[in-house]
Amino acid sequence: METHLHYEISQFLYKEAYLLDHRQYLDWLELLTEDIKYVMPLRVTVDNKTKSNFISEMSYFTDTKEDITMKVERLYTKSAWVDNPAPRQRHFISNVMIEPTIIADEYKVRSYFLFKRSRASEINTEELFGEREDIIRRENGEWKIAQRTVYPDQAVLTVMNISMFL
C-alpha cells in the first residue's frame, strides 16, 4: 500500500509537470482544489542557522484559485508578451516524500524542483530550484493539490520574472 501510494502520488506530480511544460494550463487548473493556497515566500539570508530563513511578511505570490485562474487566462490572451513567443520550460521534480496527515485522504508531500527555461534564441538559460511542500488530497477518486508552498533556494532569483507556475 505504502509503495503504491508513493507511486501514485509521484506519477501525479510528474503528470502535473508534464501539463505545465506543455502549456496545458487549463488541464492543469483542474488539478487544483477550489480552496488551494499557493504561495512562495522570500528566501533570505540570516545569521541564525536554526531559525527559518524564509520570511512570511513578504512573498513572491500568495494566490487563491481565483488568482491562479486569472494568471492562466492572461497567458491565453494575445498580448501576454512574456509568453509570446512561448519560452520552453521544464520542471524536474524529484525526491518525493509522503507523509499522512490527520485528515484521511490528505497527504503532506515534499518534492524538490529544478525549473529550467529557454527564451527565444537566448543562449543563457534561466533556472530556479528549491523545494515544494504540498498538501495533496483525494477528491472523488482524483488527486488534487490543496496547498503548495514553493521554497526557492535563492535569495536573489535568477529568472527574469515568475510568469511560470512552479
Place this chain on the structure above:
Amino acid sequence: MKAEELQQIKEKVEEGYLPQWVVTDPEIYKLEQERIFGTTWLFLGHESELNEPGSYITRMMADDPILLMKNKTGEIKAFLNSCTHRGTRLCTVDFGKKKTHTCPYHGWSYNLDGELIGIVAGNKVYGEKMDKSEWGLRPVPRVESYQGMIFGNLDHNAVSLEEYLGEMKWYFDIMLGRSDGGMEVRGLPQRWVAKANWKMTSENFAADPYHVQTTHRSAVEMKLTPTDPLYASFGHQVVLSNGHGINVITSATGKSANKYQGMPESMWPMFEKNLNNEQLGIFSRVTTFVGGVFPNLSFLSSCSGSEGTKHNHLQFRVWRPIGPDKVEIWVWYMIDKALPEDYKEKSYKGFLATFGAAGTFEQDDTENWARIIEASQGRMSRDRKLNYNNVANYLMGLDNLEPDENFPGPGTAYPSCYTDHIARSMHKYWLELIMEETRG
C-alpha cells in the same frame, strides 16, 4: 571614451535622440560607474527597516556592499561592508540584530559605530603601537535621509540630499509624509535579476506611461484596465531638477474615481492635516504617481483591485546595475502605518498580483527590457564610420506641448503623460555627468 564621441552623443541628445549603442556600451558603462554611481545619491533603504539599536541591513551601491546599522543612540550609519584588515566582506546576511560584527577571517570585531573594538591576540601580534581608532570600517562618505528614505553618496563634495531631491521633495511629502507615523516597509525587498540596462528600466518608470497601453495590453484584454489607448496619458508629466521626474496620472475627466487613491475616509483628516492645499488637490485627483529619482530609484503609487474597492500601494525599486546588460531589481513594498490591517492585507495582495517578480504587469515589462538589450549591442546600432546613425526616438511632444502654468506642483508640468520630456531631461543630466571629469 573619446571626447568627440561624447560630443556626437550630445548633438543627438539635444535633437531629441539617443544613440542606441550607448544603452549597453561597455565604455559608457565604465563612465557611468565612476561619474554617475560614484557621485549621485543612491537609495539604501527605509528607516522602518532598522527598528532598534543593533538592527542592521545589508545593501549594495552598484558594486559596493554596504552595511547599515542603527547605533546605541538610534543613529543610522552606513559603511563599506568590508573588514579593514584584509578586506573580507564582513556581513553576508540580509538583516539581523547584534552588538558587534566579527570578521570570520582573523576575528577582528567592530561595534555599531563601525569602530574596531577587538583584535584577536591584539597587542601580542601588533604591538602597542597599533591605534585601533585608525582601523574602523570605512564609512559611506555621505548618508542622509528624507521622509525616512535613506540615501548614500560616495562623493564627499556632493550637494545635500535635500538639495539633490529638490522639487521631488514636494511629491515625496505626498507619498511618504501624508499620514501620521509615516510609511513602513513590509518584510524585505524582493530581489531578482533581469536582462536589462538600468537606464532603460529607470526611464520606463520615470518617463514612459506611453508603454502602458501596449506592454500591458493583456490587462485590457482581461478587462482590468480601460480600453482607451490614451488612458495612461491623462494628467501631467512633470520634469524636475537633476534628471528626476514624476507622472501625475488622472483620467479623462481630470479626476480619479477613487479619491486619495482609494484610501479609507477615516484617513482623510490626517491627509488634510499633513499636506497643504495644492498637495491635497493633486493627491485627491491622482490615479497613479509614477516616477523616478535619478539615477536608479523608481517609484509607483497606484491602486489595484476592482472598481469601487481599490487599494493603494506604494513601491520603491532600485535597478542595481551589475553590468551594461543586467540589473538586479530590488522592490520594496510600503504602506501607511496608520491604515487598518485588513486594508493593508488587500493592498499587499494587489501589489503581488500586479508588480514584483510574479506580478502580471511586471512580467511583460521584463520582456521588453530584455529585447532592448538584444537589439542594441551590434554594429548596426553603433554610429561609427558606418554611419548607420542608429538612434532611438525621443521626440514625442518636442514642439507641440507647452508647460501648464496652472499646475499647482513644483517642476515643469506638461499637460499629458504621453510625452518624452522627462526622458530627454534624464538623458541631458546623464550626459552632463558622464562628460564631467572626475571631481577631486
